[in-house]
Amino acid sequence: SKVEGSRALLKKLFLSRISKALVPGVSNEKLLCQLGFKGEIIKTHGVGLYNRNRRVPFRALHEDAKKFLYVGRLSIEKNLKSLITVFNDCPEWILEIVGFGPQEEQLKLMAKKNVIFRGAVKNTDLLEIYQKSDVFVLPSDREPWGLVVEEAINNGVPVALSSRVGAAEDWVGIHKCGLTFNPDDIDDIKHTLDVIANKEVNNDFRRRIQGVDFDYIEREQVDSFIF
Secondary structure: OOOOOHHHHHHHHHHHHOEEEOOOHHHHHHHHHHOOOOEEEEOOOOOOOOOOOOOOOOOOOOOOOOOOEEOOOHHHHHHHHHHHHHHOOOOOOEEEEEOOOOOHHHHHHOOOOEEEEEEEEOHHHHHHHHHHEEEEEOOOEEOOOOOOHHHHHHHHOOOOEEOOOOOOHHHHOOOOOOOEOOOOHHHHHHHHHHHHHHHHHHHHHHHHHHOOOHHHHHHHHHHHOOO
């Protein structure tokens, strides 16, 4: 988000009239501070309650990761062309894409056979898809938070996230549940997926996920709206 120029001035003017702000995580809090917000900031630890599993058993990989997953809209800001370009050059990897959107036909035309489009999936069926994946990938050019990141981690799956995903500083920086990459750099995306595909690295992230207290995070999220 712009913190300089005419847009930033409009944001600062708007924020000057606000006394209290609720933000999902660290990166959003930093943005408000960069814009000179003087009011109270409350972290909500997310953007909403999702269909949460109580505890997914630890599943170790016995070989390097091959099954990657994306869940979300098929639209330009999600940067899926760059992600598919990586998988077109890595036929040993499989990318499952769950969702639909304006870029669907264009993406299908450019993708090779190792990229599978699953379309819309019921929420009740999505949990199993997460759990059968080795890595969840979100390559967005811009993403204020990313509820799907929490869903993937809650289902025991390490994440590879664009550095512009709002949830990255919390789930990668603090909880250490995955890695980030530069969404503008195809080589960096490929390198990051190579690293997290390594079974030792991937299993280390899976062990860290087992230590996340999802009950506590959910309680904190609910409590943050009670004031």
